[in-house]
Amino acid sequence: MAYRRTPGMQARLTALRERILTAALDIVAEQGYAGCSVAAVAARADVATGSVYRHFPAKSDLVAEVFRTASQREIDAVTRAADLEETMDARLAAIVETFAGRALASPRLAYALLAEPVDPAVDSERLAFRRAYADGFARYITEGIACGELPDQDPEVSATAMVGAISEALVGPLAAGSAGPDTIPALIAFARRALGVQP
Structure with missing residues (x-):
């Protein structure tokens, strides 16, 4: 007879996995991927x-899952904020x-998500993260064109360019750990x- 995990055992395993993942996320937010060793994660968890x-x-x-989890949180936050607004502006x-x-x-976590040198598994996730941001942006651009708030343009190209430009503009301030007060207004x-x- 095949072994089956009981619901209680599965719940404990899931909770343990989440504890490990939370520990890894905390370490990346403090030290970046360079500080996220398995031993450090085990000690933290x-x-x-x-x-x-x-x-x-x-x-x-582990670090690919950390990246997926952290990235999805950021995408969800941006989507929630954008969906509350009614105009493209x-x-x-x-x-x-x-x-x-x-x-x-x-800044440490954001730098890890955007620019820190990583292994190929995480780099692959980084490309998926940028694509997900661009897809969301493209949807808003398409809606803006349809209602006359934006001029006609290729939404995919514009969205990809915006994600790249905003990300690149933040890399320097994130690496330095600080940004000037005009950074966000200038990006907008x-x-x-x-x-x-169109106003």
Whole structure:
């Protein structure tokens, strides 16, 4: 007869996996991927290193999951902020304020998500993260064109360019751990000009 996990055992395993993942997220937010060793994660989660490997067979699996989890939180926050607004101008401001504001509030984590050198598994996730941001941006641009708030343009190209430009503009301040007070307003003004927002 095949062994089956009881619901209680499965719940404990799921909780342990979440504890390990939370510990890894905390370390990346404090030290970046360079500080996220399996031993450090195990110590932070108060488990044996073997427990980490049971849930994540390799360090690359763990950091890729950290990246997916952290990235999805950021995408969800930006989407929630944009969806609260009704005009393209207000949505664009909400997108930039939320993306840049959250990044600058947690510079080490944001730098890890955007620019820190990583192994190929995480780099692959980074491309998916940028694509997800661009897809969301493209949807808003398409809506802005349809209602006359934006001039006709290729939404995919514009969205990809905006994600790249905003991300690149933040890399320097994130690496330095600080940004000037005009950074976010300047990014919003740039985005408005680049997309041709009609007041």
